[in-house]
Amino acid sequence: MSPEGSAKGVKPDSAWSVFLVFLRLGLTSFGGPIAHLGYFREEFVARRQWLSERSYVDLVALCQFLPGPASSQVGMGLGLSRAGFPGAVAAWAGFTLPSAVILVLFAQGMSAWGSALPDGLLHGLKIVAVAVVAQAVWGMARHLCTDVPRVTVAAFAACVALLWPSAVGQLSVIVGAAVVGLTLFRAAQGQATESLPIPISRRTGVMSLVVFFSLLAGLPLLIQVWPSQTLPMVQDFYRAGSLVFGGGHVVLPLLQAATVPNGWVDNDTFLAGYGLAQAVPGPLFTFAAFLGASMNVQPSGWVGASVCLIAVFAPSFLLVIGVLPFWEQLRHSARTQAALAGVNAGMVGLLLAALYNPVWTSAIFKPQDFGLALIALVALMFWKLPPWLVVLASGLIGAWLSSVY
Template identity: 75%
Template sequence: MEQSSFGRAWMVFLIFLRLGLTSFGGPIAHLGYFRDEFVTRRRWLSERSYADLVALCQFLPGPASSQVGMALGLSRAGFSGALAAWAGFTLPSAMLLVLFALGLSALGSTFPVGVLHGLKVVAVAVVAQAVWGMARNLCTDIPRIFIALISAAIVLMLPNAWSQIGVIVLAGLTGLLLFKPAKDLLHEPLSIPLSRRVGVALIITFLVLLIGLPIAAQVWSNQTLAIINAFYRAGSLVFGGGHVVLPLLQAATVPNGWVSNETFLAGYGMTQAVPGPLFTFAAFLGASMNLAPNGWIGAAVCLLAIFVPSFLLVAGALPFWEQLRSSVRIQAAFAGVNAAVVGLLLAALYQPVWTSAIFTLADFGLALVALVALMFWKLPPWLVVIACGAIGWLLSIAA
């Protein structure tokens, strides 16, 4: 007997809840877990359809693994399935990070300073690994390397969110002029229960919010609206993986005094130790806000604000995916954008990650060991994070 819509959505939630509790290792590892679960074991879709879906979500701004999960849930049980997939995959890590934020706030000055410093040091290794991996895949020739370096220089000289947006736009236009990707005609259509009319409505909603929220935040001086605007914008402009959200969120939260730079980097380091998507870092920041809303309410506001663009974009683009994928011009523009995001992450590696964590030779040595452990020894990120926190604490005692 065919399952009801609620039954299908509940099944999707339970499957993604298990993945959300066990999927360590970042976006690329998540996509591997998804392939094993939904292509190999459950046969919800073919290898080619899964590859097409991953390509679409890599192509769109936002966290690719979460968007793939949303699309799988959407395909299986409609909008309720997409929500169920997101909730199951996201809530475990979000709740762990909120508890860490609340503990950090409650302990205050009694929390071991060395542990926090160790978390900031491990963030150097994590971001360095992300820069290297993305550069190898996305900066494959001299023009792309040049775009990445220029992008890094611009955002270091003009450290604000608007310069980052400008860099992304200019890189897209540069890619449109410089690059001519080969046209991929092979495509296996995906089964998505959405019409193009619904897709257009979702994309228009995305654009209205992207343009309207900054205007509303200027007109009405409201803290909650300002936070929603900042996190929605960050979720809308992250190309190339979850790590790229680091410079966008840092520029939005630290200069405004919403969170301290020390808290920001400690939370980012801890985010590497939990399963699930990196975007759940938003829940930590929301819980850590110096002004209301904070705590659980602030976490919920920031988490929803940063993920809503991903849902609107992936659900809106799916009905048009075949047409989008065959557009050489769009592929060329995104080649430029992808190179620019490597530059954004390179800039973030220096400021604030390196400048806030590496003060002594011991700090540099710990970061180097953490990088080797991640890249060459292939140790789980959560283990490296815990080890760096413990070593940071021991170094602070010995000092």
């Protein structure tokens, strides 16, 4: 570890102290992954000086380069650098548990008192999901589809996803987009930067990657040998966490394809929970806990939430540990950057398809629905209101509209 990266000689922290720091961030970090990275920089670079600005940028670059939720992966890397593997787990738990618990409690409230909730309240949550996903599509397209070939990849990916609405179809889009990226795109070689201040041996990295790929390939085979209710959930949520490039919003189509067609969660519940997930702090991937708690099959409740939450985050943990030792070489590979440029454009297309189906088709039925979605979008993109406030207001307005019209 470099002297600069070792936070000016400060001794490593205990896993408990790492947990407490990230728990506070998990309770207060609203605004999505970009905002989370800003909170992390202020806390760990400017205030605590756990690592240098340059090292933090390196770590963010790594996590943007990997599938999964970037902010959670940055947290895992920071925890790993301060307290080893227990620190990585502590950082993830502290940052994730607050929003996961809130979403599970909401899921149980819907199950127990769903009939007592005004229909318009849940419909308002579904409408605000239209605005949130539209904002995500626009923001990602601006950064990831910067020329005609990338826009074309995104458009074809959306068409394929709409015509082939299944997990297999989405996986085909991702693989096809990577091939197109390798064929058509070119990326400049990166410049040398300082090493990341995280001591992970290449042997440990290889073992972690072996576990990652073994689970990705082995879970479908294990289901054939040992049928159960739980393993298909683990497989689908693990696969979703393994294939998502571009942040939490992009997991929406993968989780929808995994849960709704199978009858595990009905579409109205899915969209209502997704709308609420915008209003809580922490990573959007905790939406998996809501889905696990809302399952129409067993396991559900707290057990189902734990299974789905661990399954969707496990790939991120394994990949961060697996890739860190090789990142210095990998991030300068033009071929790797080109393939990921294609994948990123394809993920924009997948999210665009999800904006239409199921988000739009399940929420926008009347002119006032469209009007509320438009106002919510303006509130998020231009008024810069906090997402939790927009979600809360949309739910209340939805309840009011249902009583008036």
